Amino acid sequence: MPHHLEPITLEVETPVTYKSWLHTTRDYHLVGIIAFSAPEAHIACEWDDIEFIRRRTDEFSIIGFPEFLSAMVLDLRDLPFLLDADAPVFPWRMMEEECPIRVLVSKAQLAHYSSVFEPAWLGWDLDSCIAEIRSLLDRKIQ
Structure with a gap:
């Protein structure tokens, strides 16, 4: 008699979606950008x-x-919702290797996230965040 197997999924049920991009610096460092979104009603x-x-x-x-x-x-x-300080959203590998991480938030979210994340990690403009990361990576090499 064969063993009974029950199919399961490893996916989580959430309306949150993401898009991701890569930016390559002049020294060929890869900067990943990942943007999360959810319906406005999911507060x-x-x-x-x-x-x-x-x-x-x-x-x-x-x-x-x-x-x-x-x-x-x-x-x-x-x-549309705010994360709290206990939300483990930073990649463990990048934290262990002390890789630069920036968190893009809206100006309306800034006051909340200033008390949740390291304020130096926060930004509200993607181009400024990439420029800052490029500068940090350039200094790390030299």
Whole structure:
């Protein structure tokens, strides 16, 4: 008699979606940009939302393109809910290797996130965040 197997999924049920991009610096460092969004009606953050964000940032940080990312920008501007300090959204590999990470937030979200994340990590303009990361990576090499 064969053993009974029950199909399951590893996906989490959440309306949160993401888009991702790569930026290559002149020294060929890879900067990953990952933007999360959710419907405006989804105003309460749930466990599945945080888990989805955590999984996507971790996956993005360890995919070889063929090199790993040297830095990351997490864009939270299009999330209608706010994350708290306990939300594990930063990729473990990048934290351990002290890679530059920036969090893009809207100006309306800035007051909240200034008390949640390191204020130096916050930004509200993607081009400024990339320029700052490029400067940090240039100094790291020299």
